Amino acid sequence: MKKVRLMHVSKITPIATDTIELVLNNAEVAQLAIPGQFLHIAVPGHTLRRPISIANVNGDTVTILFKTIGSGTKALASINEGDVLDVLGPNGNGFPIDTIKPSIVLLIGGGIGVPPLYYLAKTLKRKGCQVISVLGFQTKDYVFYEKQFKAIGKTYIVTDDGSYGHKGLVTDVLDDITEPFETYFSCGPLPMLKAVRDYLSVTPGYLSLEERMGCGIGACYACVIPTNDKNGYKKICQQGPVFKSEVVKL
Amino acid sequence: MNHKLAIDLPGLALKNPVMPASGCFGFGREYSQYYDLSRLGAVIMKAATGTKRLGNPTPRVAETASGMLNAIGLQNPGVDEIIRTEVPFLASYDTNIIANVAGSTIEEYVYVAKQFNNSTDVDALELNISCPNVKEGGIQFGTDAEMAARITDKVKQVSQKPVFVKLSPNVTDIVTMAKAVEAAGADGLSMINTLTGMQIHLPSRKPLLANQTGGLSGPAIKPIAIRMIYEVKQHVSIPIIGMGGIQTAEDVLEFLLAGASAVAVGTANFQNPLVCVEIIDQLPKVLKSYGFKSVNEAIGKGILYDKSNLSCP
Ligand SMILES: Cc1cc2nc3c(=O)[nH]c(=O)nc-3n(C[C@H](O)[C@H](O)[C@H](O)COP(=O)(O)OP(=O)(O)OC[C@H]3O[C@@H](n4cnc5c(N)ncnc54)[C@H](O)[C@@H]3O)c2cc1C
Ligand SMILES: Cc1cc2nc3c(=O)[nH]c(=O)nc-3n(C[C@H](O)[C@H](O)[C@H](O)COP(=O)(O)O)c2cc1C
Ligand code: FES
Numbered sequence: 001m002k003k004v005r006l007m008h009v010s011k012i013t014p015i016a017t018d019t020i021e022l023v024l025n026n027a028e029v030a031q032l033a034i035p036g037q038f039l040h041i042a043v044p045g046h047t048l049r050r051p052i053s054i055a056n057v058n059g060d061t062v063t064i065l066f067k068t069i070g071s072g073t074k075a076l077a078s079i080n081e082g083d084v085l086d087v088l089g090p091n092g093n094g095f096p097i098d099t100i101k102p103s104i105v106l107l108i109g110g111g112i113g114v115p116p117l118y119y120l121a122k123t124l125k126r127k128g129c130q131v132i133s134v135l136g137f138q139t140k141d142y143v144f145y146e147k148q149f150k151a152i153g154k155t156y157i158v159t160d161d162g163s164y165g166h167k168g169l170v171t172d173v174l175d176d177i178t179e180p181f182e183t184y185f186s187c188g189p190l191p192m193l194k195a196v197r198d199y200l201s202v203t204p205g206y207l208s209l210e211e212r213m214g215c216g217i218g219a220c221y222a223c224v225i226p227t228n229d230k231n232g233y234k235k236i237c238q239q240g241p242v243f244k245s246e247v248v249k250l
Numbered sequence: 251m252n253h254k255l256a257i258d259l260p261g262l263a264l265k266n267p268v269m270p271a272s273g274c275f276g277f278g279r280e281y282s283q284y285y286d287l288s289r290l291g292a293v294i295m296k297a298a299t300g301t302k303r304l305g306n307p308t309p310r311v312a313e314t315a316s317g318m319l320n321a322i323g324l325q326n327p328g329v330d331e332i333i334r335t336e337v338p339f340l341a342s343y344d345t346n347i348i349a350n351v352a353g354s355t356i357e358e359y360v361y362v363a364k365q366f367n368n369s370t371d372v373d374a375l376e377l378n379i380s381c382p383n384v385k386e387g388g389i390q391f392g393t394d395a396e397m398a399a400r401i402t403d404k405v406k407q408v409s410q411k412p413v414f415v416k417l418s419p420n421v422t423d424i425v426t427m428a429k430a431v432e433a434a435g436a437d438g439l440s441m442i443n444t445l446t447g448m449q450i451h452l453p454s455r456k457p458l459l460a461n462q463t464g465g466l467s468g469p470a471i472k473p474i475a476i477r478m479i480y481e482v483k484q485h486v487s488i489p490i491i492g493m494g495g496i497q498t499a500e501d502v503l504e505f506l507l508a509g510a511s512a513v514a515v516g517t518a519n520f521q522n523p524l525v526c527v528e529i530i531d532q533l534p535k536v537l538k539s540y541g542f543k544s545v546n547e548a549i550g551k552g553i554l555y556d557k558s559n560l561s562c563p
Contacts, residue, residue, distance in 0.1 A: 238280070
């Protein structure tokens, strides 16, 4: 049976502008988590849980990274070390790690879509993949995890205003990548995902999508995305959030 | 089985008065991974229409103070597919199955009701004449007493199973609606569905929901549900399944006192997938601590103030 899980907050670190890293303790969640899955987190005083991706797993701890954009994430940012979070998860289908052979892979993340790619990068590297990452942020002040990604493989940082790394959009640096990557994985804002999918239309790819959620487990049909298959739709919380790029209609 | 919790409704012998509300529990599969659905008094399935519907564009939900808005738009695989794939799954549990019947035309409602009537595993129908999230049908039928009565009558003609009519709170006089469907042959009432609301996204100045408006649910609507059930109970004799913002066993008792005979829990499942069984576990203690020996004993035991002594300032 699935459970409502309690996770102890063991560390809170502001790591960039409006961006918080939380290290949470729960051995079961840590053991189950695969890259791309998310936690559906109860925030006191709020009706709906907030979906946040699993950014890393270390022993018995799970790390999440989130941007404070509204009342829920602000409340989440103000909890204390030692507090307990009420969590559903790991939820959803993650990236299809088992189907990826040792090869060159490209990860493309935008803003708060970067966190799930970190655990993915680590896992693929361990499987023998050569990981190249392209990470886009608004400005220099929003950049995070550069060092961590660089420790795994070649990493390009892109900022909208050029205040750090390359100036422009993540797609602007894709031409610079000469390595013959076989698969790409992307997570970020919808316009970015569309641009990436169009740009890499001949390369097999996986996209991780976001949508406003109710239940977070597949029962309420809040989080659907139209698909090109016979069914006509999929539920992001249950059948996603990761989809093969050609399956979903963006 | 705890006999203190058992309650009989037309066509339904419930082991306890708690059931998940329509649309908040899918067809039970997801929640069955959290607990044994046989613990529930009944399961009310997600709305069924005559043919498959893809629902509204997203965003379909928004959060509000003490509640949420939804505009799912009756997405469902269609009644025949539900009977083929979902009803057998639920029938494998020792609980009652209530089918939520929706549509755009009277003919569609009648078709859906007929199909469920032929499914031996379905125990009762909940006639959803109150969905605020579809362009035609739904709430149209639920805000016009004559229409509500007509559709109740037509569905009753094709259904040997008990029909609970789900009332919309988006009306000025809920009692008129309740009396109209009772006179048309309804076996019971379900109340309340969601209240139409809207939220505007400041940066874009656009409604947050793609459907513009949505149905408000959760604790925010509980006082309205209690008031409406209390009013309706004074004027009808058919039983009421109460819902709207229930989160705890205390809330259930409040609904019973107002006049509900059983309850449905919707939005709270999203917060806590175990909420229905936790309420069932707590209910005996809560009944006892307020002086009731059983669910049956508490129904309609809310006490009205004597208004004759009150004068307006
Ligand atoms: C599968 C998934 C994984 C995610 N992973 C991360 C992550 O790792 N880090 C991170 O910072 N953010 C992530 N998000 C986005 C995050 O869920 C939202 O930023 C957050 O819910 C906003 O809540 P709020 O109360 O601060 O904002 P508000 O705007 O006040 O929220 C109001 C409502 O809208 C919902 N909402 C608002 N924006 C989003 C959004 N972009 N996606 C989904 N729901 C939204 C909220 O959950 C809430 O129900 C993820 C979203 C999904 C669907
Ligand atoms: C996401 C969602 C979907 C719903 N879908 C249906 C539906 O298909 N049919 C129906 O009769 N009511 C539907 N409802 C209304 C609920 O069954 C219930 O009447 C209402 O939400 C009030 O209860 P609550 O406050 O406990 O959620 C839906 C409510 C929500 C929140
Ligand atoms: S959030 Fe309920 S189905 Fe995805």
